[in-house]
Amino acid sequence: MLMAQGLACLRGDRLLFKNVGFELSAGGLMYVLGENGSGKSSLLRLLCGLLTPEEGTVFWHGQAIKQNAEIYQSNLTYIGHLNGLKDDLTALENLQISARLAGNEVNQEEALNSLAAIGIARCANLPVGVLSQGQKRRVALARLWLSRSKLWVLDEPFAALDTASVEVLAARLSEHMSNGGMTIITTHQDVVINAQSTQTLRLSA
Amino acid sequence: MLMAQGLACLRGDRLLFKNVGFELSAGGLMYVLGENGSGKSSLLRLLCGLLTPEEGTVFWHGQAIKQNAEIYQSNLTYIGHLNGLKDDLTALENLQISARLAGNEVNQEEALNSLAAIGIARCANLPVGVLSQGQKRRVALARLWLSRSKLWVLDEPFAALDTASVEVLAARLSEHMSNGGMTIITTHQDVVINAQSTQTLRLSA
Amino acid sequence: MKINWFKYSSPQTFYPLAGKMIPWFAWLAAIFAVAGLYISFAIAPTDFQQGEAYRIIFVHVPAAWMSMVIYIVMAAWAALGLALNARLSAMMAQALAPTGAIFTLLALVTGSLWGKPMWGAWWVWDARLTSELILLFLYLGFIALQSSIDDPRRADKAGALLALVGVVNVPIIYFSVKWWNTLHQGSSINMGAAPKMAATMLLGMLLMALAFWMYTVAVALMRVRCIMLERERSTDWVKELSLSVQSTAGVKS
Amino acid sequence: MQWASWSAFFNMGGYAFYVWVSFGLCLLCVVWEVLALRKRSAQALRLSRLLAQE
Amino acid sequence: MNEAWIIVLKRDLLLAFRRRSDVATTLFFFLIVSSLFPLGIGPEAAVLSSIAPGVLWVAALLAGMISLTRLFAADFSDGSLEQMLIAPQPLALLVLAKVLAHWIVCGLPVVLLAPLIGLQYALPNDALLVLVLSLLLGTPALSLIGAIGAALTLGVRGSGLLVALLVLPLYIPVLIFGAGAVAASQHGMSAQAHLSLLAACSLLSLVLAPLATAAALRISVE
Amino acid sequence: MNEAWIIVLKRDLLLAFRRRSDVATTLFFFLIVSSLFPLGIGPEAAVLSSIAPGVLWVAALLAGMISLTRLFAADFSDGSLEQMLIAPQPLALLVLAKVLAHWIVCGLPVVLLAPLIGLQYALPNDALLVLVLSLLLGTPALSLIGAIGAALTLGVRGSGLLVALLVLPLYIPVLIFGAGAVAASQHGMSAQAHLSLLAACSLLSLVLAPLATAAALRISVE
Ligand code: HEM
Ligand SMILES: Nc1ncnc2c1ncn2[C@@H]1O[C@H](COP(=O)(O)OP(=O)(O)OP(=O)(O)O)[C@@H](O)[C@H]1O
Ligand SMILES: Nc1ncnc2c1ncn2[C@@H]1O[C@H](COP(=O)(O)OP(=O)(O)OP(=O)(O)O)[C@@H](O)[C@H]1O
Ligand SMILES: [Mg+2]
Ligand SMILES: [Mg+2]
Secondary structure, X not given: OEEEEEEEEEXXXXXXXXEXXXXXXXXXXXXXXXXXXXXXXXXXXXXXXXXXXXEEEEEEOOEEOOOOHHHHHHOEEEEOOOOOOOOOOEHHHHHHHHHHHXXXXXXXXXXXXXXXXXXXXXXXXXXXXXXXXXXXXXXXXXXXXXXOOOEEEEEOOOOOOOHHHHHXXXXXXXXXXXXXXXXXXXXXXXXXXXXXXXEXXXXXX | OEEEEEEEEEEOOEEXXXXXXXXXXXXXXXXXXXXXXXXXXXXXXXXXXXXXXXXEXXXXXOEEOOOOHHHHHHOEEXXXXXXXXXXXXXXXXXXXXXXXXXXXXXXXXXXXXXXXXXXXXXHOOOEHHHOOHHHHHHHHHHXXXXXXXXEEEXXXXXXXXXXXXXXXXXXXXXXXXHOOXXXXXXXXXXXXXXXXXXXXXXXXX | OOOOOOHHHOHHHHHHHHHHHHHHHHHHHHHHHHHHHHHHHHHOOOEOOOEHHHHHHHHHHHHHHHHHHHHHHHHHHHHHHHHHOOHHHHHHHHHHHHHHHHHHHHHHHHHHHHHHHHHOOOOOOOHHHHHHHHHHHHHHHHHHHHHOOOOHHHHHHHHHHHXXXXXXXXXXXXXXHHHHHHXXXXXXXXXXXXXXXXXXXXXXXXXXXXXXXXXHHHHHHHHHXXXXXXXXXXXXXXXXXXXXXXXXXXXXX | OOOXXXXXXXXXXXXXXXXXXXXXXXXXXXXXXXXXXXXXXXXXXXHHHHHHHO | OOOHHHHHHHHHHHHHHHOHHHHHHHHHHHHHHHHHHHHHHOOOHHHHHHHHHHHHHHHHHHHHHHHHOOOOHHHHHHOHHHHHHOOOOOHHHHHHHHHXXXXXXXXXXXXXXXXXXXXXXOOOHHHHHHHHHHHHXXXXXXXXXXXXXXXHHOOOOOOHHHHHHHHHHXXXXXXXXXXXXXXXXXXXXXXXXXXXXXXXXXXXXXXXXXXXXXXXXXXXXX | OOOHHHHHHHHHXXXXXXXXXXXXXXXXXXXXXXXXXXXXXXXXXXXXXXHHHHHHHHXXXXXXXXXXXXXXXXXXXXXXHHHHHOOOOOHHHHHHHHHHHHHHHHHHHHHHHHHHHHHHOOOOHHHHHHHHHHHHHHHXXXXXXXXXXXXXXXXXXXXXXXXXXXXXXXXXXXXXXXXXXXXXXXXXXXXXXXXXXXXXXXXXXXXXXXXXXXXXXXXXXX
């Protein structure tokens, strides 16, 4: 369903990678691995359409994502390095707004449930600005419990999480794949995630 | 040499912890563990004098750190969540400036060597702004190869590092302890660090 | 950090004490106000130059006085709070600021209302008017700073520092503004043109000023109680208090 | 007492608008401030009561 | 309603409400800047009233520009902007929502406060009315044009100058028509022509600016 | 030399050099603000020259203030400020170094550019000289006082405009003495008294402001 062909990425005057291609079908999980600076985050941004590839194309159901951006984007959930949270809004408000912006209508109860799922229901009504690094990350990740998108693109979701949260998140990812979803993920940690098919893309610096 | 007595920390209107005390002597390593939001980062900032404890005192060689701040601070290297790097300066410049600001005179060669030690000599002359998350972290951590301070306080130094870098850093920490240094560290990962004495402080949310 | 400097410096003990003091100051304010208003409207004679419009003086001048006094008192509390790390002092400073700003605004508005019939203009760039306007800005800066910092202890400290910087600057501002207006050829009218004050007028103004002063104390105490409740929301004494207020509904704590 | 009549008093020698608006505004500020503070206090108490009963 | 632009609008208004002091500060910036001039120039009412249209409009322009420079900065650095870019809705619409929120929060209060300051500058009553009208018609253009600049400055190194170069010249017509309208009514002439031109500026930028801003945002986020 | 304050000074100058366009923006802002007035007010030389001292000084004040809002913001958000706080040197000294760098980069160019703009406003030669002198004596006070405001509002919601609200009222004496000096020389009087007062303002703030700023920084970083 998601297919990339001959992707090349140029940052500054350095060619990070070229000729990267893959196919990811329903229920598939893809790890993007590589050393620091090998271009994992850049690849993920390419796949989301936030960066334009130097060469190559990304296809969603056979159509280039630039051509049918709206359809593609309504199937996409991307959580990058940055959490996309507003310090002045509460965790609950942040979650609801970001889900709605992505096109999922959610009510307050659903949002609360998803905060509870990742173990920060207690912080639901605190402004995000006062949360710790890991707590903020968890608020951002709580979107995954609300998301109905097919494709999830996650940039180091496990960094700064404590062990309990890592497990909860891994379970959620496994569930997503078992429902026929797709996930592309970068991480430096070893985490067990179950999927109908697992593949690894290794970038070398 | 470093001693804390009856520390309590209030953030907002929440008491994160109270009555925290410990003693750390030369060659000692202390892990500060706890879940997300349990107050690890806050404790580290307390120990550096960046936060004022609600109750309790931190002593360095028997003197309260507020009383002899300059002596204490010249024995302290702190690397927090934030890297303290300027996006517009190169890795090399950043490293030299931050080392000098902490009171270590370093020449260019020493700085280059320490960048090489953590494996980013190649990025030495790139502006830090274009580096990846892990590369930035490594530039910040390169200070540890230049530091002559007794006490190192590190907040999640391993987050976002690839496996090779984690090992290099762990080796450097072990070396520091074997030279009679002290380290206080928070982490969510399992990393083997050798020290003359190892202790663990567990904060519960 | 428990300096038991003074028993009442803890919110828990000060809260009920303040509650007892408020009615006293409120009654004093009312009595002075009645006396002051009686003198200003019934006793004080008509001014032969300004007609009855001059009666505005009985609110204008006390308001202007209070605006200045409150700033100084506020800065003093702030300094005390910074020096002793005493929460109550910082809260008092915070409680005074809005009242000070209101009096400043009142001085400006009543002054304008006086200026229109006397000078034919709502506003002139006279030194005293200008410095009153700047005083309003200083108050607003203090309030804005405090309200945009979430952490109350940080807000206290930052506000205190600002108030102190302001106090150093207020005299400088005052004299520079004064000098500014005398150097440029000034407006043809200035407030010196107001009539030599008769004793009754002075008395009326003094009474009104006293009324304002007592009112300020009462209101500041009320506000400081609110601040305490809000800040110590999760402490036991506030919880108990809130429950007891409910059980004896209508009875003030 | 220097007012010939109540209407003379209210007329304030032709300056009624300026005088009464001045005094009226003062009164308004005072009343508003007191009411606002009572409301604020009641709200704070209600909130902590909710917290306490939780 | 779940249109994305309404969500963005609501979110920005909510944020502004949480930071009410922000709104107040734009207003007070305008107030303070316009009270600085008499202190620098001198208190004579005749001089002040003759320069009032220019001074008030320049103050409004500056207040708008300064509050605008950071229109997208927070969204950019906390990552919400990325999320807006990949939202399944036209970006230009979301941009328009942000600009609208900004204008409601920063532009409108300035418009409403302006006559009070006009009084301090001894402006006559009909000039005050024209002042309000001209600001009402002109400030939307300021917000819309400024958004382009704000989008271009985002994170891009060394674009500060570019923005000033780009935005301020575009502001100049608005300034000229706006101040001109007030001056005309001060001199007893009709301000109609100036006001229509102002409205035309606003309409034109309403059509073009969101598209330009959206394009600039895509470039900045790369 | 390894004194920490020299390192900070060098670093900030280097950063400014890397971002030359930022420096240019301050200058450009000054230029634009002072050239907007003739557009808003009209071209008569007599009016312009009579308002020139005030306008130029207000423009300098605003340019200084706007560039100040970011004096510590970058250091705060990237963590360098923490590192400065735990450096084994008096913080007030480091603050002074930062302010000095800021003045060299933003204040000095404005001082040097001012006579050029004065010419546009038809200021006579001796008034131009006094203008430069007054700016030279007064702008350090602006930077020093502004630093307090910048430090107090660090990381605070909506800090940009808040700084304006805190700092502009404190700038007023400098404005009055500065513009007064130029106006005095315009009217053929001696500007000596004003200039000495300006120098006194700068000296006073040189002594007090770094201490207040350091205290404010410690508060803000908590
Ligand atoms: C917006 C306009 C005005 C403002 C902001 C203003 C402000 C002030 C201030 C701050 C004071 C206290 C000064 C002190 O005690 O040293 C004051 C006092 C006074 N004002 Fe005004 N004023 C205004 C208009 C007027 C007008 C129009 C008049 C009368 C024509 C007037 C008459 C007085 C008098 C008689 C005093 C008492 C003087 C004294 O105590 O020495 N004011 N005003
Ligand atoms: N300025 C603040 N105001 C109020 N609460 C705060 C503030 N800063 C931190 N907190 C709260 O303090 C708690 C501890 O934060 P801290 O950053 O110390 O946690 P941590 O143990 O380092 O967590 P993590 O593993 O996620 O980094 C959090 O729950 C956070 O909500
Ligand atoms: N805007 C840019 N200009 C120039 N080079 C850039 C830019 N952005 C990133 N780079 C370079 O691209 C490389 C890859 O960056 P990227 O963030 O994709 O790495 P990564 O694999 O995600 O690393 P990490 O594991 O540290 O997150 C880095 O070497 C970085 O220096
Ligand atoms: Mg990455
Ligand atoms: Mg932490």
